[in-house]
Amino acid sequence: MDSLIAPFLNGTADGALLLIAALGLALTFGQMGVINMAHGEFLLAGALTAYVTQQVIASTDLSILLALPIAFVVAGALGVVLEATVIRWMYERPLDTLLATVGVAMILRQFVLDAFPSQGVGVVTPDWLDHQIDVFGYAWPLRQLFTILLAGACLSALAALLKFTSFGRQIRATVQNRALAETLGVSTRMVDRITFFVGSGLAGVAGVAISLIAATDSTLGTKYIVAAFLVVVAGGLGQLKGTIIAAWVVGVSTAFFTDWTTGSIAQVIVFVLVVIFLQVRPQGLFTVRTRGLA
């Protein structure tokens, strides 16, 4: 039983982490069509924010909670700067955004190498998270449950923003038909900027969660960016429910394959399975159905 419970719970937590990282991409890539390879570095910015916050606020119990909104704002601000200086000239040209943001990612990584110790920095897990809970005999780290709850909170907040607010309607309208939205008075430039802020901010929140389970060094972003893109594409562009399911499936299946083989082999197996899945269903898990003109 333990051999099933452990990978299931750990994989669910990994999937939740992947989900927070992918939610931002689901907005900027899935909804806006921008391939932002610097999204991984926004995760890194979030993790470093958690570290810096701990240096400033001695209480680790408090600092990690404060780091979440601060990381959201820091990574979001980075996203706005990237959108205003680079991306805004490249809408409708996804391959150009890919090339340009790879360059931006390299610059950001070099900045981190110069400003922080090259071997990375450690974020101390607060006492209230440094426990295990018993699940059918398996001592499950509480911080993994925290990651799942954090993913749930981010997802609920994003879904509520998109579904129930005026700004959410403006995002969805801009994504579905930019010119039509403009002719109805929606300032699509402002929508782009705020969408990038929210998407990048979510990467910052994911970075804080990652800092609790992994070393924070300049390569942190590159470890997650490919998997996050994979999740968004496999889930189906423009569909949050697809992103949720894909993140969970990738997280859990990677945990099981890791249990049966090794971490590296597990990643290869999962990537191959996703590629095969995309060959069969290129549009991903969910697609948009319409009766006529879009």
Added chain:
Amino acid sequence: MLELKSVTAGYGRTMVLDDVSITIPTGKAASIMGHNGAGKTTLLRVACGLLPVKRGQVLLDGEDVTKLRPSARVRRGLGYVPQGQLCFPQMTTLENLHLVSTERGAVDGVLDTFPALRAQLGRRAGLLSGGQRQQLSIARTLLTRPRLLILDEPTEGIQPNVVEEIEQVITRLAERGDLSVLLVEQHVGFALRATDTYYVLESGRITSSGEGGDGAESAVRAAMAV
């Protein structure tokens, strides 16, 4: 209200409009007619800011809006109903309307104009029929509270009973007196009945213009036959 002064515009190096000038006074309605490819839709795209001009000016209430984005023109009172019954397909009918305004009285007002939409409020707009989507498109634009309403072939590809309803609504709007209307329409009879003046556009140039009304139909048909 709206004035296009010596506008030349096109796509890339291909110019579609050549030195076009039209005027729609406040509270008046004008129609633009012409064969396919004459440049009618291009002219409307220039007016609402979706296509930049190469030369010339677009004036709205005397203000030069040539460089303004479409959303800024909407805030100045320009409403645009594009060709093709465009909607936001993944949003419900009500969300399409709420994108522009959530004011209950205003939404109720446009639903009174198009009562068929009331039963479709919770349905995704992408699943509506062509006629329902066109009604939604006009209703949504009316929620922007336009002082100038631009309609691009509003009856194209719509089933006949809905066409009649849309024609009645447009005629009522054009007769309101506080709303200027610019209508592109293939159905010459309806366009002339609904508007005060007409322009015939051929190969990117205005070739004929005059007063609307029933008597103008033969003149328009003659101009279009050339």
